[in-house]
Amino acid sequence: MTDSSAPPVCLTIGSSDSGGGAGIQGDIKALASIGCFTATVVVGLTAQNTTGVLGRHPVPVDFVRAQFDAVRADLAVRAVKVGTAWSAEHIAAIADLLSGLGVPVVLDPVMVSAAGGDLAGADARAELIGSLLPLAEVITPNVAEARLITGDGTSGARTLAQRMIDLGAPAVVVTSGGEDDGDWFADGLSLVRLDRPNHRTGAEHGAGCAHSALITGLRAHGFPLPEAVRTATELASGAVRDGLTSVGRGVHPVDTLGLPPRSPRRRVPADHV
Template sequence: MTKKTPISLTIAGSDSGGGAGIQADIKAMSANGVYAASVITAVTAQNTRTVSAVHEIPAQIVSAQIDAVLSDLDVQSIKLGMLFSPQIIQAVAQALVGFKGAVVVDPVMIAKSGDALLQDQAVAALITHILPRADLLTPNLPEAARLLNQSEATTADQLVAQARCLLDMGPKAVLVKGGHGAGDICSDALVTAKGVTWLTAPRINTRNTHGTGCSYAAAIAAELAHGAPLASAVQTAHSYLHQAIRAADRLSIGTGHGPVHHFHSVWP
């Protein structure tokens, strides 16, 4: 009997530079041993320096892509990234009705270059239609602040307090990432109804951090597709991403914020 192949689906925007979005998700999922399927919500003209254009995919085409994948592939986990508009958010939420696997939501709002990847009017739709569907929500510090309409957390206590406020919005767990913080140690907090788990690592001095959030969430989704418990999936993905950032300067990609090295353990 053929062994079941773990499959993850990423629903996100395309990054033509290959460092973030769909491309980063597929790389991270593949590096963590799962087959990656994809649904594209937007096409961006993007490189390591800027996002110069965004083309939104019609909501009905997004729905058709999801239906095509879920009607044929035995998907164990889904990672949501750039959803861009209220129409796409509603289409994704409707298409996921009945899905029994794990859903990881990375609330992509702003590119590394500072360009907007989520329409202002889409924030409320994300909160209403997507957050209650999430098994794990993975905001960075600016994203957590924007979802809550608060100032960005600057202390561990503030970070945990914001995570708990986000937990009240419906996700089963919240992982607030401290990569935008200060200090020699980067601290992420995994917050559930049962408590707080801290994940820490030395902060790495590199400008090549494009796609870190996408890759982290995709790696978590991959581990969940393998059947790992949430805490274990987050820990494994955290370690993977840390090594991918450590190895990022082995690559020479573009003239701005280059990508992490998704295949650091594979490439010589």
């Protein structure tokens, strides 16, 4: 019997960001901010900070499966986010694991980081389209990722959203990163622009991860998909607005937790003066 007072459990499948701003670490923070407990399956490690991705190391597929099996054996997962999947072999394994799971799956096909790192090879595209797209409830690429997936290298978010639907995505949110075209949601029945403020704070690292994680958590809480998308868009925009511009020397991290903009000055006890 499920305890209605317990936090919903979400599973995030993706990569570690050693800088802490995006990836698995960013997902945990975003999900915690809306009252979710987060389990993880780490598919790969990155040597990464706010200036870029400096190194990559995939986790063997067998150990990806072992992590998933351990989580499923013990935790009642209510929704899943899939982030960076690294290779066609990893994508096929993840699709196999998620098949028949029966919970909302949010696919954030992370291929290009905010700091400019290329996180996926071209050989993964066909596997992602063929195996993961049909399992996902919603896909959340940015414009650059949607262009890579669709092969349309020039269109804006509105056209790319429809092209993703044509590829087989049941629903999609294409985020523009502040381009004039805006963010667009499509589900095969409607094509809707998602209005949000365009905050140029220099603190966008982890924005896409936070956005997709927030959609995942809100779906775990029972929000209908359109409402989850609108709310997550608003919350992710606020995380950029309130981004941690004092952290890092490159693209600063977003803030989903409402952290103070800087650490308070330590007070020295009187007897130490």
